[in-house]
Amino acid sequence: MSGMNTAYLALERHFARIASLQDAIGLLGWDKEVMMPSGAAERRSENLAMLEGLRHEILTAPIMADLLDQAETAASGTDWQRANLTAMRRQHTRATALPQDLVEAHAQATTLCEIAWRDARQNSDFKALLPALTEVLNLTRAIATATGEACGLSPYDALLDSFDPGTRQADIDPLFTRLRAELPALTAAALEAQASLPPAVTPQGPFSLPRQEALGRELMQRMGFDTTRGRLDVSLHPFCGGATHDVRLTTRYREDDFIPAMMGVMHETGHALYEMGLPDAWISQPVGQSGGMTLHESQSLIMEMQFCRSAPFTRWLAPRLREAFGVADTAAGWDAQSLHRQLIHVAPGFIRVDADEVTYPAHILARFELEKALVSGDLPLADLPAAFNERIHTLLGLRVPDDRQGCLQDIHWPAGLFGYFPCYALGAMTAAQLRQAACTQEPAILPAIGQGDFTLLLGWLRTHVHGRASSVPLRQIVQDATGAPLGADAYLAHLRTRYVDRAPNA
Amino acid sequence: MSGMNTAYLALERHFARIASLQDAIGLLGWDKEVMMPSGAAERRSENLAMLEGLRHEILTAPIMADLLDQAETAASGTDWQRANLTAMRRQHTRATALPQDLVEAHAQATTLCEIAWRDARQNSDFKALLPALTEVLNLTRAIATATGEACGLSPYDALLDSFDPGTRQADIDPLFTRLRAELPALTAAALEAQASLPPAVTPQGPFSLPRQEALGRELMQRMGFDTTRGRLDVSLHPFCGGATHDVRLTTRYREDDFIPAMMGVMHETGHALYEMGLPDAWISQPVGQSGGMTLHESQSLIMEMQFCRSAPFTRWLAPRLREAFGVADTAAGWDAQSLHRQLIHVAPGFIRVDADEVTYPAHILARFELEKALVSGDLPLADLPAAFNERIHTLLGLRVPDDRQGCLQDIHWPAGLFGYFPCYALGAMTAAQLRQAACTQEPAILPAIGQGDFTLLLGWLRTHVHGRASSVPLRQIVQDATGAPLGADAYLAHLRTRYVDRAPNA
Incomplete structure (x- = not known):
């Protein structure tokens, strides 16, 4: 801590x-779901x-502004200490930007709107949701405006920045424009390539739940999950949560199909490995925390999508699955080729969370365009269903039959999460670009994955992503790791290689 | 809240x-064990x-003293509000009595001493523990003195009061003197009565763990445990913990004997029913919390010892056990009489936690007498092993072979818990007196228990104990529920009836 002043050290104690x-x-959030x-729900x-x-009170206590001013005036110290001070200031600015009554009104409105959404979705009744969602949108816009003023950002950028520090609409608009231009033709080509193959045979269940669970545990440990610092359990909606040094993953099992739980574990393990790779020395400081939603999603997707659905890994996985479920080597649908075809099957559909890798970005594009218009006021909320359906038709060629399968399918907007959706697609682009760089810099990574060995990959990610935590922004991490700014090239190339060319190592 | 002033209402918010x-x-404490x-241990x-x-900071914030003064000056409101204010003042006085460095030094010393104790016990090496335990005792005495000065109590009373608000050495010394006088003869008579019977046959294992678990769950629900507000899990040391509206019980299973886990579940369920019976309206206030260690232990013991080991309940339980473990009605050792003899078997031994109901108080008497002398300074810590062994010989007629089975067996003193042991025996006395009163006032209670029905008993406990929370002290609860001050009469009568007379309903 040499070189840093007492004000900074006091800040470290408050942030700890x-x-x-x-x-x-x-x-407690993990416990609530698991x-x-x-x-106990109400009391919890x-x-x-x-x-x-x-938490809010400690962050906004009067002394914090003084300490931040003093620490910044005297600032010296290491890069990490200065980056920590920047991250502290950011949290403080955002927390003090909002009057307490606005924060509470927003929390209450989203709670009520989430409840209303469950019924509205069930009944496919957008009108029933409109009053509660209007309230949430208005309060979110008020928050975006106030935060934007405090941070010198436009309202939508203020929202984006809350999930992804440093990410700006001006930087990502071109990436999404590119996707919008290229994806329709790419999707058509992928579907054509897929149609030229004989129909895939899929293994038939039931698949024993204990065997599925044992398989998931084996795979997550093989990927590098440290079971002395985390757990795997079951919940209705899979997630990665918990605490520092105690990462809690969940999945859910179906008897008729083992693929969703298995891929879910691999996805959440990607998130977990990021958390487990954050530097120990900084675990209790803002700079030591993960670097936002896009990076987090990139770490789940580089595992689940980039490597675990790759042909080399599938060739290793297929015999392992036959062993895990006790089926004969010759059983129909259990060979590597059948498995891989199942894992990269493309099928345009209405539901975002069920979408494949090729059609997924279209769902995000629709939401990104719509939420910008909602936040700016260009799109009246009452017009959302029609606008949503029009976008899905344009992007995916599908006619949405009802709002349950349309604009009511996601909880994000009722929960006040505007500015969150783009991170999913940005994460996919980041994952593709990181994979490309990793496999170029370390050509042994993909062959190792083809032997079920994640050590080299994890080492590369620890150095270039995990270990950097929030010491530099996403933009810098991507630039340093890949030698280029975050773009859509690697992602589009990946989709083409895997889904159109159907290359043997994709 | 009519009649109460704004200072009081502000206090309620702080205490919430x-x-x-x-x-x-x-x-988080439950999660740590389960x-x-x-x-994650260090970070946790x-x-x-x-x-x-x-918690300490909120309780000792400068504004709290002002609010308490204002609220007390203006005090009116309901009985519960005034009792709440009294409980708030008590917590505040105790928290502000101690300088922060003393609290921290004590926490650190007990942490180190607990670690040293594990090795010292393992090696039966009291000398190795002496330095760390001396530090803990010195700091505990400093805390007792400072707290005592703030509360107008002797040092030992200050310690007692921290576990059992309102309990004073002067009140309980006569009860323990009575036990000391009567227990040796009573134990001898119990052993004689037991020896006159043919040897007991005990069921032979292994006992399936899933069946043990299912049995425990059935029994706890039958006793009144609300599974929508609590859980049963496994931990190394069984306990009852968790939170308001979310009571977490644990037990542990052995394949060779189902009795310990079953009785453990009944014991912890007694604790849980107390927590679950506290009044909802006051869950977030000091007055709404349970009334100290003696009352808590009385609620576990009235279930485990008073009712679940009674002959009437055993007659209901025996066929249920045969069914649970799938054994024939005629299987040796599975009849009610054999089961009851096993549940009330008396055998003087060295280990407190393994002791039966008759010899248990001797273990507490030894510790109570010794810890008073340690706190007062009359007994030098270095002389503890000899003094401990002398007490056990006098009280139980046993020669302690080593300190592992002597003064090193319990974690309490290394953990700084002086003044805690008497609560166990006081809890047993309270349980006996409450049972006697309940069965006199509601003669249907025991016959119902003999049908496996706890409804009447639980109703009586809710009215007379659980629902009163901390609104009045232990002394008042016992007086109001039983018509007499807490004494040793009911307890000694209970031991005589069950173990010497071997009465058919004891």
Whole structure:
């Protein structure tokens, strides 16, 4: 800590308390989804709100502004200490930008809107959601405006920045424009290439749940998951949560298909490896935390999509699956080729979370364009269903039959998460660009993956991504790791190689 | 809230935050024992210490003293509000009595001493523990003195009061003197009565763990455990923890004997029913919390010892056990009489936690007498092993072979828990007196228990104990529920009836 002043050191102590509260919130959130008995729900919500309130209070205490001013005036120290100070300032600016009554009104509105959304989706009744969603949108716009003013950002950038520090609409618009221009033809070509093959045979269940669970545990450990610092459990919606040094993954099992749980574990393991690779020395400081939604999603997708659905890995996986489920080597549908065809099957559909890698970005494009227009006020909320359906028709060639399969399918907007959707597609682009760079710099990575060995890949990710935490922005991490700014090239090339060319190592 | 002033209402808000922190600490503590991966231990300790620090900070914030003064000056309101204010003042007085460096030194010393104790016990090496235990005792005495000065209590009373608000050495010395006088003869008579019977036949294992678990779940629900507000899991040392509206029980299973896990579940269910019976309206306030260690232990013991080991319940339980483990009605050792003889078997031994109901108080008497002398300084710590062994010989007629089975067996003193042991025996006395009163006032209770029906008993406990929470002290709860002050009469009568007379309903 030499070179840093007492104000900075005092800030570190305050932020260490905030990090402890975040750990508590993370573990209680995990418990809520995995362990909590139903009758504790109301009290748990109160407890979590109280802990969030304490966190906010420490962050916005009057002394913090003074300490930040003093620390910045005197700033010297290491790069990491200065980056930590920047991250502290960012959190403080964002937290103090908003009046408490706006924060509380937004929290209450999203809680009510999420409840209303469950019924509205069930009944495919957008009108029933409109009043609650209007309230959420208005309050989100107020938050975006106030945060934007404090940070010198446009309202939409202020929202984007809350999920992905440093990411700006002006930087990502061209990437999405590129996707919009190239994806329709690429999707058509992928479907054509797929249609030229004989129909795929899929293994028939039921698949024993204990065997699925044992398989998931074996794969996650093989990928590098440290079971002394994390767990795998079951929840309704799979997620990666928990706390520092205690990463909690969940999945869910179906008896009729083992693929969703298996790929879910690989996806969440990607998130977990990122958390586990953050530098120990900085775990309780803002600079030591993961670098935003895009990077996080890139780490789940580089595992699930880039490597675990690759042909080389599939060739290693197929015999392992036959062994895990005790089927004969000659059983129909259990060969590597059949498995790979199943893992990269393309089928345009209405539901984003069920979409394949090729059609997924179209779902994001639709939401990105629509939410920008909603936040700017260009699109009245009442017109959302029609606009949503028009976009899906343009992008995917599908006629949305009802709002349940259209604009009501996602919880994000009712939950106040505007500016979040683009991170999914940006994560996919980042994952493709990182894979390309990793495999170029370390040609042994893909052959090792083809032997079920993730060590080289994980080492590369630790050095170039995980270990850097939030010390530099996403943009810098991508530039340093790949030698180029984040773009759509690697991603489009990846889709073409895997889905159109159907190359043997894709 | 009519009649109460704004200062009081502000205090309620501060204490609601403290209660939320306690819930978080309770759930993270449960997770630590039941779920946490090993590598998260250090970080979890930091997180828990941070949450404890926040709790202490809210409780001792400068504004709290002012609010308490104002609220007390203006005090009116309901009985519960006034009792709440009293409980708030008590917590505040105790928290502000101690300088922060003393609290931290004590926490650190106990952490180190607990670690040293594990090795010292293993090696039966008291000398190796002496330096660390001396530090803990000195700091505990400093805490007792400072707290005592702030509360107007002797040092030992200050310690007692921290586990059992309102309990004083002067009140309990006569009860323990009575036990000391009567137990040796009673134990001899119990052993004689037992020896006059033919040797007991015990069922032979292995006992399937899933069946043991299913049995435990059935019994706890039958006793009134609300599974929408709690869970049963496995941990190394069984406990009852968790949070308000979310009571977490644990047990552990052995394949060779199902009795320990089953009785453990019944014991912890007694604790849980107390927590579940606290009044909803006051869950986040000091007055709504359970009334100390003696009452808590009385609720586990009234279930486990008083009712679940009674002959009437055993007659209901025996066929249920045969069914649970799938053995024939005529199987040797599975009849009610054999089961009951096993559940009330008396055997003087060295280990407190393995002791039966008759010899258990001797273990507490030894510790109570010794810890008073340690705190007062009359007994030098170096002389503890000899003094401990002398007490056990006097009280139980046993020669302690080594310190592992002597003064090193319990974690309490290394953990700084002086003044805690008497609560176990006071809990047993309270349980006996409550049972006697309940069965006199509601003669249908015991016959119902003999049908496996706990409804009447639970209703009586809710009214007379659980629902009163901390609104009045232990002394008042016992007086109001039983018409007499807490004494040793009911307990000694219970032991005589069950173990000497071997009465058919004991």
